[in-house]
Structure formats: C-alpha cells, structure tokens
Amino acid sequence: MNKDLYRWICELVRKNPAETTERPYSITGRKVQEKYQCGHSRNGKLVFTAEDKRALRILVKDKFDLDPFVDDLPDRRTDVARLHNNEKLARKPASHDHVLLNCPAGKLRLNGRHIDLQAPFIVSAGLTTLASAITEIDHAKLVVVENLEIMSRCAEFIMPAALHEALWIYRGDSATGARVDACHDLLRRHVAGKTVIAFSDMDPKGLEIALTMPAASHWLGPDRSMWASCLKSKYASRSGFDAQGETMAYLLSNNKTGLSTELAALIAELCDERSSFRQEHMLAHAVPLALYPLR
Secondary structure, eight states: OOHHHHHHHHHHHHSSTTSOEEEEOOHHHHHHHHHHTOOEEETTEEEEOHHHHHHHHHHHHHHHSOOTTTOOOOSSHHHHHTTOSOGGGOSSOTTTTEEEEEOTTSEEEETTEEEEOOTTTOOOSOEEEEGGGOOOBOOSEEEEESSHHHHHTGGGSOOOGGGGGSEEEEOOOSSSSOOHHHHHHHHHHSOTTOEEEEEOOBSHHHHHHHHHSTTEEEEEEEOGGGHHHHHHSTTSBOTTSGGGHHHHHHHHHHHTTTOOHHHHHHHHHHHHHTOBBOHHHHHHTTOOEEEEEOO
C-alpha cells in the first residue's frame, strides 16, 4: 500500500458505490486489481462492480484499519504508525507544520514566555518549531524573510530600530524543512494587532511574494536613497530579470489597482534598470533598510 494506491481506492469506492464503475487504464488501477484480486478489464478499461467495491473496501479496512469509504490517510507519521508498518503513508510530510523563527534581539516572546536564543554564544538561524504549537505571539511586528541565510544574520542589518524586537519568520522552501504553508497558517492565526512585514529580494519575484503574503502591509528593503545605486552597481543581478517577465506583468497589473506610491516608484525603477538586488547583497554591502507600505 502507498498513498497513491489508497487515494485511488478511496475515490473508486466512494463514487456511486452501488453501481459498476469503468476507469481508464492506469498503472495504479491495475495494481489495485492485481493486489486485491478484484475487478476486471474490458475494452482497455478497468471495470469494478458494486460487489468489487464492497470487497475491496473490506479487504483494505481489515488490513489497514482504515475504511477507504470514510477515512482519509492521517496527516502525521506517528498517527499512521498506530495503524500500519509504513509510517510514510502519512498524508503530509514530516515537516508539514515546521516554521523557523528568529529575533535580532535574541529573544522570542511566545506562549507567554521569553525564550533566550543564546545568540552571543552560538550563531544560529533561530528556532525550528511546530506552527500549531504557537498559541500566543507577544511581538508587535512580524518580519517574513525570503532567503534562508538572512535568518542567521538578521541582527546585522541596518534597519529601523523597531524591527530589532520583531519576530522574524522564514517564509520556507522545499529543502530546509520549514514550510511555506505552515508560515502562512501561522500568520493567518496571529495577525490581529500585528504589523506583518515582507522582507524579500528587491526584484519582481520578491515584490510578488510581499504582495501575496497573508496580511502583509509593508515591504522591507533598501532605503529609497539607495535604490539607484543598488540597481546600477556591479553587484546587481541582471541575468535573471528577463525570466521574471510574467511576474512583472503581475506587478504592473496590481499597480493599476492601488499600490502605494513608494512601491509603484520601485516597480518603475526596476523596469527602467532591468536589474535586481538580493538580500544577501543588502547585508554584505551594509545597505540601510526602510519600511514601505504595500498599498
């Protein structure tokens, strides 16, 4: 049994259970027939009668202790482990609820407690924790960060003083274990009374991330007096700008529906210079940062 097989069986037994069902030939469907000795093939189709569906439902339930007619796979591996020897059948990956948190001041204020990150003794990207375990955030500002390395260096930026006490949250990616969906869920649950700030690269994709971030009201980026020098410098990136044409079209479309004056000006400058400036370069070259409203 694997996840694809179980989902295929669920869909089969739940749809019109009292009728015969024909399915297009597929490797998964053929595996179901062979493994459970039910159904037959006709004119290149996989055919399952109502009796086949009932028998298949009973076989799976007896073996797996889950009823494919009503039960979806559990989300967590530990929940699957109570039922089956293959814990990897869990519907979600092991890291589905993980978020990475940091604070330039070195202290997280969560769930009514102050958590000392020991920054003077060990440099780290922060604390990886379960988003669902966070019931209270006592930081007034939440900074969502696009790039991973920035999380361990957050205290080194030249930035507005209020952000030193902010909770910095890594947006997440497919490799580190920190999840984009877990980050977004955390924001949705804790936005009341908070200022959500997106900190991204100064490029079309970075601004799109900011505009689509749940509840984000501000973008953190280079001080406006530095825009031209950043985008014209030898450290600016020009090679990937053309590949972001679709993203730029999205920004220009949004610009017609009420972006802030500052963001509109930045988009125009990006279009003129056809270059971008990454977060890592902002840090490496001590570029002062400022806050800008998104809309």
